[in-house]
Amino acid sequence: MSQYLCHDFKTPRTDMSRRLPGSMRVVPIFFYAVALATAFFVFNDMRALQQAEQDRLAAIARKDEYLAAKTTLDSEKTTIDAELFRAEAVAKWVEGTRVLQPITVAIARAVPLETNITELNLERSADLPAQVSMLVRLNNSTLAEVAKIESSVNRLHYRSFSPSQAKQGDLIEFRSMLVWQEH
Amino acid sequence: MNGKKLACVVLMIFIGIATYAGQIVHQKAAAKRTEAETAESDANAAKSELEIAETRTTKLRYDSDELRRFLTAWTPHIDRVQTQSEVEESILASLRNASMLILSQKFEVRDNRATPVIPKIVRASLVLEDDYAKTLNWVGELERRLPLARMMNCRITGGENGRQVHAEITLEIPLINLLAEMPVVASATTKKPSA
Numbered sequence: 001m002s003q004y005l006c007h008d009f010k011t012p013r014t015d016m017s018r019r020l021p022g023s024m025r026v027v028p029i030f031f032y033a034v035a036l037a038t039a040f041f042v043f044n045d046m047r048a049l050q051q052a053e054q055d056r057l058a059a060i061a062r063k064d065e066y067l068a069a070k071t072t073l074d075s076e077k078t079t080i081d082a083e084l085f086r087a088e089a090v091a092k093w094v095e096g097t098r099v100l101q102p103i104t105v106a107i108a109r110a111v112p113l114e115t116n117i118t119e120l121n122l123e124r125s126a127d128l129p130a131q132v133s134m135l136v137r138l139n140n141s142t143l144a145e146v147a148k149i150e151s152s153v154n155r156l157h158y159r160s161f162s163p164s165q166a167k168q169g170d171l172i173e174f175r176s177m178l179v180w181q182e183h
Numbered sequence: 184m185n186g187k188k189l190a191c192v193v194l195m196i197f198i199g200i201a202t203y204a205g206q207i208v209h210q211k212a213a214a215k216r217t218e219a220e221t222a223e224s225d226a227n228a229a230k231s232e233l234e235i236a237e238t239r240t241t242k243l244r245y246d247s248d249e250l251r252r253f254l255t256a257w258t259p260h261i262d263r264v265q266t267q268s269e270v271e272e273s274i275l276a277s278l279r280n281a282s283m284l285i286l287s288q289k290f291e292v293r294d295n296r297a298t299p300v301i302p303k304i305v306r307a308s309l310v311l312e313d314d315y316a317k318t319l320n321w322v323g324e325l326e327r328r329l330p331l332a333r334m335m336n337c338r339i340t341g342g343e344n345g346r347q348v349h350a351e352i353t354l355e356i357p358l359i360n361l362l363a364e365m366p367v368v369a370s371a372t373t374k375k376p377s378a
Contacts, residue, residue: 024191031194038201045205045212052215059222066229073236077243084247085365087254089300093357094257097333101323104339108319121338129333 096129098180102156107136110152115141118171132158132178140170149174157181260330261359267292270305270329270356277328278309281321286310286349292358299363306335307354315348322352332356 100122107120119137134153138145146165153160153176163176264270271290278285287310295301311318318339326332336353 020187020191024188027191027194031198034198034201038205041205042208045208049208049212049215052212052219056215056219056222059219059226063222063226063229066226066233070229070233070236073233073240077236077240080240080243080247080251082365083251083254086300086361086363087247087250089298089363090254090257090261090359091250092298093301093331093333093359097331099323099326100334100337101319101326104319104322104337108315116341117339119338119340122334122336123338124333124335126335 096124098130100124100132103132103134103153103158103178106152106156107149110148111138111141111145115139115145130180134174134176134178136174138172138174141172143167143172146172146174150176153178257331258361261361264329264331264356265358267303267305267358270307270358273329274307274309274325274354277321277325278311281317281324283311283317283321284313286312295357299360299366301357301359302363303358305356305358307352307356309350309352309354311350311352312342312347313350314346318348318350322350325354329354329356331359 103122104120108117111117116139117136118139119135121133121135123133123135125131125133136146136149143165150160150163157180158178159181161177161179163174165175166173264273267290274290275288287308289308291306291308293304293306295304311321313321322334322337326334333355334352335355336351338351340349341347342349
């Protein structure tokens with residue numbers, strides 16, 4: 001049998017520490033609560049962190065994709081602009097290349113056989129190539145021929161500006177500025 | 184301080200460390216979320232810019248279609264005359280084919296500074312004397328053969344006899360460079376060097 005007394009509750013025990021004060025008893029409970037809360041929040045934050053990283057990478061990839069597409073469009077715009085620049089220059093030139101031969105033929109056909117065209121001069125304006133200065137000298141003719149010339153030129157869609165005519169005996173000099181008119 | 188109190192202090196230290204670590208992770212997550220939101224907003228801005236560029240390019244493509252088709256239609260004519268010798272050859276061949284009597288011919292190249300698309304212009308001055316109908320037919324044929332030629336002057340007077348005419352013709356034929364680039368306009372916002 002043991003030598004120590006087992007049922008002596010009155011004698012103070014020297015081999016045991018004293019009880020904790022009441023305020024400190026909540027510390028272990030608080031520790032577990034904080035440990036659980038921290039685990040919960042850290043888990044959530046880690047998931048949010050991973051999700052945010054994935055979102056960030058996806059957004060960067062989309063941005064790069066948009067920028068690449070925009071670069072392609074910008075390059076296409078540059079190409080079109082350059083093409084337009086060339087086309088406008090060519091169109092501007094072509095605007096002043098309307099054929100003159102039909103005018104000469106129309107004038108020749110407008111005058112009767114007995115009238116001589118002593119001179120026919122068509123001169124294109126250097127600054128405004130769409131405008132053509134016309135000079136016709138007729139011999140043995142009347143002013144009626146001038147009207148015929150004007151109407152035949154009008155039929156070719158040229159409008160006659162500031163026409164002037166001078167008559168000296170049988171010689172008639174007719175000057176006019178011809179401007180092409182769209183239909 | 185007994186062992187129980189010491190254990191409480193250690194637990195409180197653990198509580199502090201856990202709270203601090205939790206805050207750090209939370210701040211990191213918040214910062215990463217902010218970064219993701221910024222990247223998302225940048226992507227949306229890039230998308231808006233792309234949509235604007237798409238609209239602008241589509242409009243430009245649509246608006247310029249006619250002019251670009253015009254250029255495509257004229258390209259074969261432009262490619263046909265690229266040098267002075269090709270212009271001369273073309274004009275002289277048409278004169279030979281029509282058996283025209285040439286009194287004089289002169290070809291000169293002039294620089295054109297108006298546009299880089301037409302850097303040079305060949306000016307052909309011809310004096311001819313031949314049958315009236317033949318001459319006018321030749322003029323028509325030349326204008327058909329060289330549609331880019333600009334007849335600057337056509338003076339027709341009487342020839343040696345009643346059937347003949349004396350024609351003085353000046354033509355300008357452009358040597359077009361279809362690879363010409365648009366001139367770069369200097370930016371108005373360019374800073375001037377300080378004195």
